[in-house]
Amino acid sequence: MNHANITEKWEKVRIRHSHRHPPVKNINEIQAEKMTSGQRVADRLATVMGSWAFIIIQSIILTFWISLNVIAYINHWDPYPFILLNLALSFQAAYAAPIIMMSQNRQAAKDRLMAEQDYVVNIKAEEEVKSIMAHLEQQDEVMIDILRRIEAQHHVIMNKLEVPQPDGTPPPA
Numbered sequence: 164m165n166h167a168n169i170t171e172k173w174e175k176v177r178i179r180h181s182h183r184h185p186p187v188k189n190i191n192e193i194q195a196e197k198m199t200s201g202q203r204v205a206d207r208l209a210t211v212m213g214s215w216a217f218i219i220i221q222s223i224i225l226t227f228w229i230s231l232n233v234i235a236y237i238n239h240w241d242p243y244p245f246i247l248l249n250l251a252l253s254f255q256a257a258y259a260a261p262i263i264m265m266s267q268n269r270q271a272a273k274d275r276l277m278a279e280q281d282y283v284v285n286i287k288a289e290e291e292v293k294s295i296m297a298h299l300e301q302q303d304e305v306m307i308d309i310l311r312r313i314e315a316q317h318h319v320i321m322n323k324l325e326v327p328q329p330d331g332t333p334p335p336a
Contacts, residue, residue, distance in 0.1 A: 209266035
């Protein structure tokens, strides 16, 4: 009967693990689902314009443009100071800057969501660690209780095993 009471007591105080937090979200998937076609185009253009390949290709085109206009003896379609080239580069910059800024704004919003999600994950991890620590503390208490009971039973058994010596003195400790 006593054994059943101890088992019931331990089962009552036993810590059950439960999740009391929302599931982890994949921000990349959430953002990809919400993106409009304009945002996708802006991201692709920002990716292309922010690459070494774009800079190298543009530098080659500019070098070629300037070289042809300097070398051309008869037909200079854009003579020095290369006003048409300047116009083309200004036109490119006028459209590239807002597109790149749209992409950066969207990326900043995504970064804020990712930081918020990191915070949620950190809170979850802290809750999990607290739960594990509470469970370990409970196990420690149960083990100490078991050790005390074993020690008490050990003393009872040792007292029962003590047999007086033939000369009447107690057995050596």
